[in-house]
Amino acid sequence: MKTAPLSRRNLLALSAGLAAAATGSGAAFGGARSRGDMSGGMALAALCADLQCPGAISRACLRALPAEMSAAALARLITAEVAPAGPEPASAIASPIALRDAVRTCSRADFRNGRVLLVDGWLLSLTEIRVYALAGFAATAAS
């Protein structure tokens, strides 16, 4: 599958989308975390849906993560990253807004710790690459 390169306009839109993520349906990701008032999967799905991540970006990010090609695996990794394991659902994933903030925090920590990858020339954090990749599954599920 040939994929168009990531344009700066697309990445700009994605960055803006990440900052503005709000509510949405999370049915496709309901299994990402087993407990919670709004499940971690629901919040994650809402975040991904609101990103409206261009397909080219998602596909490029997926290619950068060859071992994490399933939505479930991505959701599990993202959730574990933003809300480390504990007996109760972490507040970090209780809502899309909280999740957005947690993703941003994790992403900045990734940059600080060198957990970065090149995706079509873009230097991106591992966490955001996973989110963008997952957003591609969200878009497919919604269509």
Added chain:
Amino acid sequence: MITDARSVPAGAVVDAEICIIGAGAAGITLAREFRASPFRVAVLESGGMRYDPETQELYDGQSIGQPFSGLMSERLRFFGGTTNHWGGWCVPLDAIDFEKRADLPNHIGWPFPRSHLDPWYRRAQAVCRLGSYDYRPADWGIPEKEIPPPFAGPDFACRILQVSPVHFGPFYARELREALRITVYLHANAVNLDDGGDAAAIREVAVETLSGNRFAVRARVYILATGGIENARLLLASGRPDGRGLGNDHDLVGRFFMTHLVYGGGIIVPSNPRMNFDFQTAGVFSGFGGRHSFVPFISLSAASMRRRKLPSIWLHWAFQFAPVGGSVEALKRLIDGEGPGGSVLTDLSAVVGHLEGVADYAVRKALFGEGIPIEALQLHCASEQLPNPSSRITLGATRDRLGMRETVVDWQPMPQDKAHAVATLRLLGQEIGQAGFGRLRSPLVEHDAWPDDFYGNEHHMGTTRMHDDPTQGVVDRNCRMHGVKNLFVAGSSVFPVGGANNPTLTIVALALRLADHVKTVLA
């Protein structure tokens, strides 16, 4: 006095105390320093007062290493030299550039620290008609609190360069014309430094004009100031007939040829397209007794360079704006509102031509306020090239109209230069990501080769480098050629390390320092 070498009687011997070869930034600065001295000064300038293609042709040569196009287009061979078309960007080298750095290959440092050169840097500010010897953004109207992370440290720093309005030729011609003991010979090409066969001292300089006139200049002191490439060329063309050149017992003349490595670093997408970018906006500052232009730029901090084993880099960006609807109407409104004589209107045609693409941030802001989203910042980089003995100037078989062998440039950046550039840009990408400033896309980081826009710029350095040990350098700390007691070298060819900053202010400071030294030698 300024005279024409074509009118000097053929075979004449011109006597002087000081012979300066070359009238660019270094040569003119040196000559001016002797205006009030009792010494007679002969300045030999190859060109006239204006560009002449026949004289410029004497610069021609060939490139056999990495593609290098700077022989003909970047240098200018007439009175004032390359400052006739320079941008005037001035900034001292950083203190760390003077240090010997064991963590970088071949980085031998300078024989003295930056603090030693500071008094002459201060005087160079006046020669170049700059503001105060101060390069902190805060002193140029950019408060520290307005510099966003990560450009306020600890790895990256926002800096200032000052813009000189001085084109040395036209600016200082009158002074030299009126100087009683200084004679500038135009159209005078130095073709040989005659050491009389023993290489201990220069006996005379052979001069030729393109019209065929020949004469000689005899002086007590000779100063070579013909530029980073021609200095080496004339030394290699002089001396013993064995082809090794003058003062070249250790095969160092022409080696360690460096430029600054210029390339597009990629783009940054800012997280907030409407953020205040004034901290990286060129401007005019009223202060220091006048109005002075300045340009902000970004560099690595000294602490970061040491910690991460990186050389110097100079970063600047151009703004790429989102298309603006109704831009022409906005311009009309501006014109109507401002009336004739508005300063912005002087750039009107340029603004109209660039409204949909890259344009100056200050102009856009003046036209449209804060509401113009910035899509991307296009990174321009100039990296330090590490000294490499294989990067060198030699002489070819072809001879120019004066019979001098042409220049052969074998420009050779090292693999470490690329690796350092990649590491720096990767660090930048991580830092802007961590700070939430934006994201970086850099083809340099992604691919093994330098990008297509990579080139070595007009800052030619290192070919007669300074070192106290004659086996390590061509000139000593006083810019005197090792083993030749009355020959000095001025200009960026003496830089043992080039840093990443523009070299002209350092060239002028070193020329002032050399003039002081020559006065003591002749006293």
